[in-house]
Amino acid sequence: MNAPDVVLIVDDVPDNLSVLHDALDEAGYTVLVATHGEQALQRAAQAQPDIILLDALMPGMDGFEVARRLKADAQTAAIPVVFMTGLTETEHLVAALAAGGVDYVTKPLKPAEVLARMQVHLGTARRARSQAQQALQARSALDAFGYASMTVRVADGRILWQTALARRLLLAYGDSPGDAGSATVGETLRHWMARQLDGVLQGLTEPPRWVLAAPQPVAGSDRRLVLHLHPPMEEGQGGELLVVMREESGSAAAQLLREAFALTAKEAEVLFWVAQGKINRDIADIVGSSPATVKKHLERIHAKLGVETRTAAAALALGRLRQGG
Known part of the structure; x- marks a missing residue:
């Protein structure tokens, strides 16, 4: 009762x-x-x-x-x-x-x-x-699975609510010091959020992504902070966005792709960067090879994944990373 x-x-x-x-x-x-x-x-x-x-x-x-x-x-x-x-x-x-x-x-x-x-x-x-x-239970569940979340007012970038994990990650990546209610996200991120706002509120199939690199990366580390934008969990907050973020490692992600699709280490690395939207020339610079070699790796990747296009390969990779990230 x-x-x-x-x-x-x-x-x-x-x-x-x-x-x-x-x-x-x-x-x-x-x-x-x-x-x-x-x-x-x-x-x-x-x-x-x-x-x-x-x-x-x-x-x-x-x-x-x-x-x-x-x-x-x-x-x-x-x-x-x-x-x-x-x-x-x-x-x-x-x-x-x-x-x-x-x-x-x-x-x-x-x-x-x-x-x-x-x-x-x-x-x-x-x-x-x-x-x-x-909403609190959902946010707590995100934290429990290694995701951080915050609610941001897009007009001025004000952080209205954030989990402890979100605050630690933002501090580590140099984007937003301070406590919820007084802190704001960085200006570049806020402008990007403003550009994405209409699409997010209209229910895009895939939430827009933003990647932050550590301001002072540790030698040998490829960790980065990936942020996804969603509509707020509570109704009636058209000018606010829920930001869900997670720290990722490119090498760990490449290893996941290698195991999932039976790729070589180099093929997995190439596929990871393809999924990040990089072109062959950029991938060649990152992995220390030539664009022609990257193209050959990509041909073998297409055959192993059973796809014909770069876009299809990237979609499969992103789907697998979301499942196992």
């Missing part, structure tokens, strides 16, 4: 508190009360209620300021706030919503109307929490 939802009522008028308290208690809610703004902030932080019914006009700190402070605090920002107000002028209702309210009810209060409005917003909040929990 689920625990009852917790409602915090904030009002400086005892009669209003009494009417709402009795109606909500009878409906099965756990009810907390506060009679002024400071007390409301304390109760909200301590109890983490599921919803807050907030009087707009109170002595001292009014409801608008209480709502602004609740929304500015990460601990209470997600709690839905329904304003209770006798003010019906448009400017006051707009002020209530601008301060962070999700809805308002007018005085004199009608308990049945308040309950109906509450149920709508409690349902919305439950769905949001469920989606957030699913």
Whole structure:
């Protein structure tokens, strides 16, 4: 059996508190009360209620300021706030919503109307929490399998959320120091993300890739950081992207291809660089051979993979690397 939802009522008028308290208690809610703004902030932080019914006009700190402070605090920002107000002028209702309210009810209060409005917003909040929990589980699973992830606001490159592994990798590759909320991705990466945004949100079959080389590579090491862009896990975030990254080694990947397709060491190395989009001349420079020799290796690779084109060979290689990476 689920625990009852917790409602915090904030009002400086005892009669209003009494009417709402009795109606909500009878409906099965756990009810907390506060009679002024400071007390409301304390109760909200301590109890983490599921919803807050907030009087707009109170002595001292009014409801608008209480709502602004609740929304500015990460601990209470997600709690839905329904304003209770006798003010019906448009400017006051707009002020209530601008301060962070999700809805308002007018005085004199009608308990049945308040309950109906509450149920709508409690349902919305439950769905949001469920989606957030699913997203957290998905991100944790990525970390557990050696992938790192972060959510980036494309407009300014701000990192809104990142796993510990993502932060370590970005620091190691010199792209983004700092903590989530204050750090930004590098300017080049941000511009690339902006160019890819429309395609990603339209659901490209293959997420765009970005490769970062270590700024000071260790001698003999070919490790690199590969980033993939995806739409965000939560809905309604059109200007944000989920970045999934993993550190890879070219030699390890080549060994995987060698074993998967029964290639020689040199053929596997050539196939790996073909899969990275390199042309024969570039591959020749990388592996220390001539373009003609690379072409011969590629002909043998095509025969062993049963394909006729470079594109098909690259697709098979990338598919195998994703399965075993």
